[in-house]
Amino acid sequence: MSDTAGNAPVLAADGTPLKKALDAALFRNRLRAFLLVSPLLLFLLITFIIPIGMFLLSGFHDPVFSKIMPKTTQVLGEWDSTSEPTEAMYEALVADLVVARKEKTIGRAATRVNRELSGTRSLFTGTARKAAKLEAPFKEAMIGVKKNWADPEVWKAMKVSSRAWTLSYLANALDYKQLADGSFEAQPESRQIHVPLLLKTLWISLQVTIYCLLLGYPIAYLMSNLPARSSNLLMILVLLPFWTSILVRTTAWIAMLQSQGVLNDLFVFFGITDDGSRYSLIYNKLGTLIAMTHILLPFMVLPLYSVMRGIPPSYVRAAKSMGATNWTTFWRIYAPQTVPGIGAGAILVFIVAIGYYITPALVGGQDGQMISNVIAFHMKSSLNWSLAAALGGVLLLVVMTLYWVYDRIVGIDNMKLG
Amino acid sequence: MSLPIYAGWGERLWYYTFRAICALIFLFLIIPIIVVIPLSFNVEPYFSFTSGMLSFDPDAYSLRWYKDIFTNGMKNPEATTGWWADAWNNSQWLRSMRNSFFIGFCATIISTSIGTLAAVGLARSEMPWKNQIMALLISPMIVPLVITAAGAFKAFSMLNLAYTFTGIILAHAVLGTPFVIITVTATLVGFDQSLVRAAQSMGATPLRTFFKVQMPLIMPGVISGALFAFITSFDEVVVVIQMAAAEQRTIPRQMFSGIREQISPTILAVATILVLISIALLATLEMIRRRSEKLRGLSPS
Numbered sequence: 255m256s257d258t259a260g261n262a263p264v265l266a267a268d269g270t271p272l273k274k275a276l277d278a279a280l281f282r283n284r285l286r287a288f289l290l291v292s293p294l295l296l297f298l299l300i301t302f303i304i305p306i307g308m309f310l311l312s313g314f315h316d317p318v319f320s321k322i323m324p325k326t327t328q329v330l331g332e333w334d335s336t337s338e339p340t341e342a343m344y345e346a347l348v349a350d351l352v353v354a355r356k357e358k359t360i361g362r363a364a365t366r367v368n369r370e371l372s373g374t375r376s377l378f379t380g381t382a383r384k385a386a387k388l389e390a391p392f393k394e395a396m397i398g399v400k401k402n403w404a405d406p407e408v409w410k411a412m413k414v415s416s417r418a419w420t421l422s423y424l425a426n427a428l429d430y431k432q433l434a435d436g437s438f439e440a441q442p443e444s445r446q447i448h449v450p451l452l453l454k455t456l457w458i459s460l461q462v463t464i465y466c467l468l469l470g471y472p473i474a475y476l477m478s479n480l481p482a483r484s485s486n487l488l489m490i491l492v493l494l495p496f497w498t499s500i501l502v503r504t505t506a507w508i509a510m511l512q513s514q515g516v517l518n519d520l521f522v523f524f525g526i527t528d529d530g531s532r533y534s535l536i537y538n539k540l541g542t543l544i545a546m547t548h549i550l551l552p553f554m555v556l557p558l559y560s561v562m563r564g565i566p567p568s569y570v571r572a573a574k575s576m577g578a579t580n581w582t583t584f585w586r587i588y589a590p591q592t593v594p595g596i597g598a599g600a601i602l603v604f605i606v607a608i609g610y611y612i613t614p615a616l617v618g619g620q621d622g623q624m625i626s627n628v629i630a631f632h633m634k635s636s637l638n639w640s641l642a643a644a645l646g647g648v649l650l651l652v653v654m655t656l657y658w659v660y661d662r663i664v665g666i667d668n669m670k671l672g
Numbered sequence: 673m674s675l676p677i678y679a680g681w682g683e684r685l686w687y688y689t690f691r692a693i694c695a696l697i698f699l700f701l702i703i704p705i706i707v708v709i710p711l712s713f714n715v716e717p718y719f720s721f722t723s724g725m726l727s728f729d730p731d732a733y734s735l736r737w738y739k740d741i742f743t744n745g746m747k748n749p750e751a752t753t754g755w756w757a758d759a760w761n762n763s764q765w766l767r768s769m770r771n772s773f774f775i776g777f778c779a780t781i782i783s784t785s786i787g788t789l790a791a792v793g794l795a796r797s798e799m800p801w802k803n804q805i806m807a808l809l810i811s812p813m814i815v816p817l818v819i820t821a822a823g824a825f826k827a828f829s830m831l832n833l834a835y836t837f838t839g840i841i842l843a844h845a846v847l848g849t850p851f852v853i854i855t856v857t858a859t860l861v862g863f864d865q866s867l868v869r870a871a872q873s874m875g876a877t878p879l880r881t882f883f884k885v886q887m888p889l890i891m892p893g894v895i896s897g898a899l900f901a902f903i904t905s906f907d908e909v910v911v912v913i914q915m916a917a918a919e920q921r922t923i924p925r926q927m928f929s930g931i932r933e934q935i936s937p938t939i940l941a942v943a944t945i946l947v948l949i950s951i952a953l954l955a956t957l958e959m960i961r962r963r964s965e966k967l968r969g970l971s972p973s
Binding site for chain 2: 280283284286287288289290291293294295297298301302304305306307308309310312469472473476488490491492493494495497498499500501502503504505506507508509510512514515516519548551580605608609610611612616626629630633634639642643646649650653654657661666667669
């Protein structure tokens with residue numbers, strides 16, 4: 255090596271500076287790795303991320319009213335929502351009603367306003383039927399048909415409905431109400447249903463998580479301390495339910511818990527209760543709790559087990575040799591080392607529980623319904639997709655926050671299956 | 673964890689109590705699954721044990737609900753000729769079983785192939801934004817199914833894919849990919865990258881290296897990922913409820929409406945068959961696991 259080498263760049267075989275050549279090679283490798291992942295990324299983007307985004311967006315975008323009633327929407331936009339509705343506004347409304355009746359779209363527009371002010375649906379459909387025959391002055395004519403047209407509340411509801419981009423669904427999902435001037439007001443207590451529902455969902459999930467921990471911890475402990483042969487055998491008892499269809503397990507719980515079911519039969523047989531007063535163990539919150547705990551228990555046992563397996567027995571032995579009692583050894587030495595497993599299992603169970611739909615729908619009865627069931631109800635029965643999307647957005651926010659916490663505490667690449 | 677000989681009576685008591693508690697928990701896990709099996713042979717249309725069943729009266733047991741799997745929906749269950757063809761084409765349960773297998777099979781192929789590819793990419797140390805991408809790829813497992821189903825329905829109806837097999841298969845393929853990613857990356861953790869370099873230094877093309885060197889070693893992970901993806905699709909009902917017309921009904925969908933509308937022990941018979949299928953899958957998985965441990969030179973446990 256001569257002393258010039260200190261300054262001159264080291265060259266690669268083809269004469270480019272080595273640093274540059276290395277960078278290029280590294281870039282190629284990164285690109286290659288990324289290209290391997292890209293088909294899946296693209297697939298997820300098209301079939302998962304964009305669809306969910308579209309769904310969530312529909313919670314903020316509902317152009318039904320503004321499309322069907324364009325003239326009314328325009329005059330409502332100019333209205334300050336406090337003054338008396340003018341003749342011009344009534345005229346625009348009549349013109350829109352005539353068209354909407356002809357095109358048979360009035361029902362959809364009426365449904366939209368009805369969501370803001372219940373009881374207005376028939377007001378729209380009823381008036382639309384007579385709208386073609388109405389003559390100026392329209393204000394008196396409309397009030398003649400239905401008194402309610404004089405009510406400024408109806409106009410305010412229409413103003414809220416006329417916004418294509420709206421926060422009114424999100425407000426509804428949080429038990430607030432959007433007013434005509436764009437501000438928000440809490441719903442009266444009797445109509446607050448969504449926040450209590452969310453809290454109930456969180457509470458049920460928390461209970462399920464606690465039960466799973468209480469049941470999962472002892473068996474994970476037992477399995478991790480047995481010789482491999484017997485623990486593998488016991489593992490089958492955990493994995494078989496895990497691999498069995500949720501529908502099968504839910505059906506099984508119906509057979510177990512219903513009033514003529516196995517458990518009640520046993521209670522009657524042992525004289526715990528008499529035949530006339532069998533316990534109602536299912537089609538209520540209790541049924542949801544039992545079935546969900548059973549279904550989610552493997553999600554708790556598997557991470558706990560894998561953590562407990564890795565705990566070296568020497569710590570426990572050391573503690574005992576220094577005179578600690580069994581309880582002290584367990585509580586001060588063993589249990590703290592299982593905390594990562596508890597964290598992983600608990601968050602996983604909680605995340606899965608919070609979005610549960612099937613089990614509550616089948617065995618939950620009235621008081622065992624969770625937020626997913628109400629979202630599904632709004633999509634399938636009340637056909638209020640926008641409210642479903644707003645509720646879904648709230649649910650997704652909670653789940654994603656928990657997912658982030660999981661990633662922080664456990665790390666996603668530590669997720670294991672079986 | 674055997675009891676030491678010097679254990680006091682308190683320790684002995686706790687030892688046996690603890691084992692008893694664990695036994696009860698294992699019973700809680702397994703009893704409901706076991707209970708459906710005898711109940712499916714009930715001669716009466718009930719979900720509960722009759723006194724005849726408890727006294728092992730042979731007349732209290734029958735195969736009528738298994739027969740019902742075939743005959744429910746058949747045009748002419750009494751016919752002597754063409755019975756099997758009729759059952760194959762018209763039986764509601766057989767049709768949903770065919771649908772379930774078809775959808776599960778197609779979804780598994782999609783999610784396993786692109787999932788494996790992605791897992792191989794993710795395992796490379798050069799992979800940029802590794803954690804973020806991993807989090808994104810696992811998210812279908814985390815997002816509540818109702819939301820996934822709603823999104824899929826909304827987007828796929830614009831593409832005329834709602835109420836089609838294609839739509840359901842695509843949605844199920846999405847749900848299966850996280851499992852493939854997790855199982856394949858798990859096998860790649862212990863993978864020796866110098867094997868790839870060795871193959872390449874001896875002149876193998878990247879494709880040949882992948883199929884001849886990497887693939888055989890990660891095969892156990894791929895297969896168990898595929899099994900997970902299959903069972904995910906096979907067991908999935910929320911997306912199917914949202915996306916399927918009567919024609920695309922799957923087994924879980926049929927069970928779902930069966931439980932809600934007309935609860936009959938046929939469901940228990942189907943459940944028994946499904947339990948047997950899961951036992952078979954579990955056994956396969958266990959075999960693969962042992963083989964994989966042997967392949968990678970780990971001591972079998």
